[in-house]
Amino acid sequence: MNVLVTGGAGYIGSHAVRALIEAGHTPIVLDSLEHGHAASVGEAELILGNVLDHELVARACRQFSIEAVMHFAAYIEVGESMVDPIKYYANNTMSVLSLLKTMQENGVGKFIFSSTAATYGQSEKVPIAEDAPLAPINVYGHSKLIVEQVCSWLARQTEFGFIALRYFNAGGAHPDGTIGEDHNPESHLIPLVFQTALGKRKSISIFGDDYDTPDGTCVRDYIHVWDLAKAHVKAMEHLANGGASGAFNLGAGNGHSVREIIECARRASGAAIPAEIKPRRAGDPAVLVADPGRAFETFNWRPEISDLKSIVGSAWQWHSTHPDGYADAEL
Ligand SMILES: NC(=O)c1ccc[n+]([C@@H]2O[C@H](COP(=O)([O-])OP(=O)(O)OC[C@H]3O[C@@H](n4cnc5c(N)ncnc54)[C@H](O)[C@@H]3O)[C@@H](O)[C@H]2O)c1
Numbered sequence: 001m002n003v004l005v006t007g008g009a010g011y012i013g014s015h016a017v018r019a020l021i022e023a024g025h026t027p028i029v030l031d032s033l034e035h036g037h038a039a040s041v042g043e044a045e046l047i048l049g050n051v052l053d054h055e056l057v058a059r060a061c062r063q064f065s066i067e068a069v070m071h072f073a074a075y076i077e078v079g080e081s082m083v084d085p086i087k088y089y090a091n092n093t094m095s096v097l098s099l100l101k102t103m104q105e106n107g108v109g110k111f112i113f114s115s116t117a118a119t120y121g122q123s124e125k126v127p128i129a130e131d132a133p134l135a136p137i138n139v140y141g142h143s144k145l146i147v148e149q150v151c152s153w154l155a156r157q158t159e160f161g162f163i164a165l166r167y168f169n170a171g172g173a174h175p176d177g178t179i180g181e182d183h184n185p186e187s188h189l190i191p192l193v194f195q196t197a198l199g200k201r202k203s204i205s206i207f208g209d210d211y212d213t214p215d216g217t218c219v220r221d222y223i224h225v226w227d228l229a230k231a232h233v234k235a236m237e238h239l240a241n242g243g244a245s246g247a248f249n250l251g252a253g254n255g256h257s258v259r260e261i262i263e264c265a266r267r268a269s270g271a272a273i274p275a276e277i278k279p280r281r282a283g284d285p286a287v288l289v290a291d292p293g294r295a296f297e298t299f300n301w302r303p304e305i306s307d308l309k310s311i312v313g314s315a316w317q318w319h320s321t322h323p324d325g326y327a328d329a330e331l
Contacts, residue, residue, distance in 0.1 A: 007072030009036025173318035180318030182325030208280035251290025
């Protein structure tokens with residue numbers, strides 16, 4: 001299939017581009033490069049521009065006979081979303097309405113959407129299944145939930161199929177070591193831990209060590225970015241084969257604590273990685289773990305390399321060979 005990949009020069013999108021090529025599809029990337037990296041796109045076609053540019057998206061749909069859209073383009077900083085909500089509703093919600101309208105006008109009716117576990121908020125029940133209450137506690141999560149709801153109505157009322165993929169914590173890098181995580185600013189635990197290992201930060205902060213978890217630190221469900229990327233291809237093929245629309249968790253189905261991640265990173269890198277205990281952050285649930293059963297059954301997909309050692313090991317392979325991220329790749 002010919003697939004428009006918005007945000008395809010970002011961390012997860014660039015891995016999806018590789019997975020699409022590997023599965024025999026043709027990705028066309030549309031990215032503003034506000035946060036992405038041209039070098040991460042490799043051999044795929046890259047259109048430089050904004051999802052909000054109706055004319056540009058329409059032209060891309062026609063020129064490349066686009067059959068499906070994978071939509072990764074968004075802002076991703078939860079903290080920033082609370083300080084500047086309009087920025088997030090404009091880019092994560094409003095721009096999607098524009099994209100969906102352009103798709104409709106150009107006869108593109110298949111949509112794979114990057115959603116998030118943040119749509120659940122503070123779930124009472126763990127593991128979290130898709131029928132858990134959707135009650136985001138931040139603007140970022142809400143900006144994504146609105147899109148899911150719009151998509152549900154479109155699927156009911158029009159010729160439109162969508163899969164919303166609610167990611168838990170993406171981590172790791174492509175197994176061949178050529179693409180990986182390079183966010184600026186960086187707020188994800190694994191890259192921050194390795195920045196500490198590389199001496200770019202003095203220490204890694206642990207926010208709270210008095211949670212009701214085995215070692216007192218927060219527990220999260222980590223999914224290898226390459227497993228995540230391959231799930232997108234499966235989800236798109238499910239839609240193409242007439243499968244039903246809906247929302248699906250993408251996680252490994254088990255949790256790892258902050259201390260476990262740091263320990264694993266120490267083993268992978270051989271570095272001491274000093275850690276500092278800080279007070280809890282508001283709104284951080286003790287445990288967030290997915291029930292990924294619906295995706296397993298519907299897409300016939302399983303995470304293959306989402307054990308902690310593979311996630312952290314592949315991340316270290318990327319960070320140790322690209323200490324300055326894509327600035328090193330582009331040299
Ligand atoms: N990283 C995670 O663990 C995680 C977890 C849950 C959900 N998500 C979602 O996955 C998606 C990808 O996340 P990521 O970590 O790869 O982020 P990223 O910042 O690396 O990638 C996003 C890309 O989108 C581009 N972009 C942003 N707004 C744009 C616009 N209006 N037009 C064109 N391009 C635009 C950026 O330049 C960037 O290349 C996001 O939608 C995010 O909300 C990520």
